[in-house]
Amino acid sequence: MTTAIIGLGNMGSGLARRLAGNGNLVLAARNEAAATTLAQDIGAKSASVDAAIAAADTVILALPYDAALALAKSGALDGKVVVDISNPVKPDFSGLAFGFDTSAAEEIQKAAPGAKVVKAFNTIFASLFAAPRDNTANVPVFLAGEDAALEKVETLVKNAGFAVEKTGTLDAARLLEPLGMLNIRFGYGLGRGTSIAPAWLSV
Ligand SMILES: NC(=O)c1ccc[n+]([C@@H]2O[C@H](COP(=O)([O-])OP(=O)(O)OC[C@H]3O[C@@H](n4cnc5c(N)ncnc54)[C@H](OP(=O)(O)O)[C@@H]3O)[C@@H](O)[C@H]2O)c1
Numbered sequence: 001m002t003t004a005i006i007g008l009g010n011m012g013s014g015l016a017r018r019l020a021g022n023g024n025l026v027l028a029a030r031n032e033a034a035a036t037t038l039a040q041d042i043g044a045k046s047a048s049v050d051a052a053i054a055a056a057d058t059v060i061l062a063l064p065y066d067a068a069l070a071l072a073k074s075g076a077l078d079g080k081v082v083v084d085i086s087n088p089v090k091p092d093f094s095g096l097a098f099g100f101d102t103s104a105a106e107e108i109q110k111a112a113p114g115a116k117v118v119k120a121f122n123t124i125f126a127s128l129f130a131a132p133r134d135n136t137a138n139v140p141v142f143l144a145g146e147d148a149a150l151e152k153v154e155t156l157v158k159n160a161g162f163a164v165e166k167t168g169t170l171d172a173a174r175l176l177e178p179l180g181m182l183n184i185r186f187g188y189g190l191g192r193g194t195s196i197a198p199a200w201l202s203v
Pocket residue numbers: 006007008009010011012029030031061062063064065067085086087088089121122123124125126127180
């Protein structure tokens with residue numbers, strides 16, 4: 001499996017560090033020099049955005065939602081398993097830009113019908129990637145998606161050092177994106193900090 005990470009900000013670089021050494025990893029960002037530096041640091045490859053996508057079977061869009069949607073519309077993601085991690089938060093952080101009857105993941109899927117989109121990682125803060133792996137082994141990463149694409153992303157989540165919590169087909173992203181927003185509210189608005197993450201209990 002070759003995984004491309006597009007966008008190397010807080011989430012993309014954290015995921016890259018967690019995934020380094022697990023199969024082929026190609027890093028790409030609009031700042032190609034930054035991608036090269038990080039790739040050398042962690043023993044991954046780097047490439048242009050187009051070349052990284054072409055080389056990969058699984059593409060993680062570690063981008064703001066608008067940039068992820070634009071890439072989906074370009075046709076570059078056709079035939080790929082696409083991991084959408086976005087929370088489509090309004091610029092003033094007052095809430096989500098949309099929800100209830102669609103989701104960022106479903107909009108990306110509509111824009112790239114030749115891809116298979118899976119929602120993942122949107123309910124955890126980037127700071128968790130810097131924690132010791134043992135600390136995150138039981139932290140759930142909620143997945144929405146199906147079939148072989150879901151199986152690939154399950155493997156990826158485990159390789160990144162997290163637990164898998166499957167929520168059903170991609171429309172479950174309508175629920176996961178508000179959950180991500182709630183986590184942001186806990187972390188920032190309610191002052192709980194960015195080491196928290198939601199989990200479901202069975203009692
Ligand atoms: N941060 C979190 O804790 C967290 C948690 C859950 C989900 N998420 C989601 O994860 C995604 C990434 O968040 P982040 O915190 O990693 O953001 P970030 O630190 O701002 O990094 C965003 C990355 O996207 C690139 N980018 C921005 N606009 C772009 C454009 N128009 N075209 C191409 N590349 C563009 C940036 O490139 P430059 O460096 O060149 O600007 C950077 O590499 C977002 O959708 C966010 O909602 C974040």
